[in-house]
Amino acid sequence: LQTGRTNYVDNDRISTSAGLDYEFEVLKLKFRAGVQGQVHVLVPRYQRKINNPNDPENVQDEFPDDAVDSRGRPIASAAGLQTNNPGWPGFGSAGLIWGGGATLGLLF
Numbered sequence: 001l002q003t004g005r006t007n008y009v010d011n012d013r014i015s016t017s018a019g020l021d022y023e024f025e026v027l028k029l030k031f032r033a034g035v036q037g038q039v040h041v042l043v044p045r046y047q048r049k050i051n052n053p054n055d056p057e058n059v060q061d062e063f064p065d066d067a068v069d070s071r072g073r074p075i076a077s078a079a080g081l082q083t084n085n086p087g088w089p090g091f092g093s094a095g096l097i098w099g100g101g102a103t104l105g106l107l108f
Contacts (some may be wrong), residue, residue: 044094
């Protein structure tokens with residue numbers, strides 16, 4: 001689980017890859033050409049953050065509800081949950097990653 005301030009994407013992944021090579025000759029020179037490809041599917045995932053002060057994995061306030069300024073006056077915006085956690089109140093991830101390549105080699 002991605003609780004507290006932890007936010008990283010670690011979806012389950014389904015992957016496959018394949019490639020082909022082909023040798024041929026041109027003007028008595030031997031070549032090898034190839035193509036490769038891969039696909040990764042990131043299985044959808046959603047993580048909801050915990051907002052329970054008694055839970056050790058709770059999302060933390062940036063400053064406590066009773067915070068005061070340098071003159072001892074209460075800071076109005078301190079009341080309630082305030083966080084700069086980019087995963088609050090939860091986050092989801094999913095995706096498709098694909099790539100490929102081509103090669104050409106001279107054999108000697």
